[in-house]
Amino acid sequence: MTERVKCAVLISGGGSNMQALAQAALDEAYPAQIDLVIANRPNAGGLDKARRFGIQAMCIDHKDFENREKFERALHSVLHQAGIELVVCAGFMRVLTPWFVSRWPGRIINIHPSLLPKYKGLHTHRRALEAGDTEHGASVHWVSEELDGGAVIAQAHVPIAPGDTEESLAAKVLLKEHPLYVRALRSTAQKILESRGKN
Ligand code: GRF
Numbered sequence: 001m002t003e004r005v006k007c008a009v010l011i012s013g014g015g016s017n018m019q020a021l022a023q024a025a026l027d028e029a030y031p032a033q034i035d036l037v038i039a040n041r042p043n044a045g046g047l048d049k050a051r052r053f054g055i056q057a058m059c060i061d062h063k064d065f066e067n068r069e070k071f072e073r074a075l076h077s078v079l080h081q082a083g084i085e086l087v088v089c090a091g092f093m094r095v096l097t098p099w100f101v102s103r104w105p106g107r108i109i110n111i112h113p114s115l116l117p118k119y120k121g122l123h124t125h126r127r128a129l130e131a132g133d134t135e136h137g138a139s140v141h142w143v144s145e146e147l148d149g150g151a152v153i154a155q156a157h158v159p160i161a162p163g164d165t166e167e168s169l170a171a172k173v174l175l176k177e178h179p180l181y182v183r184a185l186r187s188t189a190q191k192i193l194e195s196r197g198k199n
Helices: 016-024 046-052 068-081 098-103 124-130 166-198
Strands: 005-011 032-039 056-059 086-089 108-112 135-142 152-159
Touching (some): 005 016, 016 046, 016 166, 068 098, 086 166, 152 166
């Protein structure tokens, strides 16, 4: 079997991006495999979606921990024990601290619903509309210690139509996120596989 990059997808909600990645990874020629899905909320709909793909899915509920670092220590330990090489955040609504990020150097990616560096943080669709922008989109980027501040890997652009609302724009962007993330994870995993060959 072809060697692939072992990935864990972190989610907080519906997991439609995770589902798109899991679907792509059904093809053994795809350079990443999804070994594990972890949600920080027990009611995250994506957990069942992952199980339907036969992927191990679990919740590490951040509310069970006294503080952020204890939650992250538990997360780190599960990822480490599973032999995960790349952490793929997909609608994971917890900010990762420098403690966690420094343990996974060049090994965490995220999808963010804006054309970074524009609109880091929350309510990106509303902010794009309020600014009168004519286009919006999504970015896949490396996770660094600065929130939504790591280098961009790939972006998808979405035109803003005159009648767009926050909801209609969010829906259009989400549809573009899925193929974008599949493409960005492919290129990221390919680079990891190539760098393995050089070591
Ligand atoms: C996506 O728009 C993602 O960019 C944002 O949260 C949404 C998650 O959607 N951070 P899903 O859980 O992948 O369906």
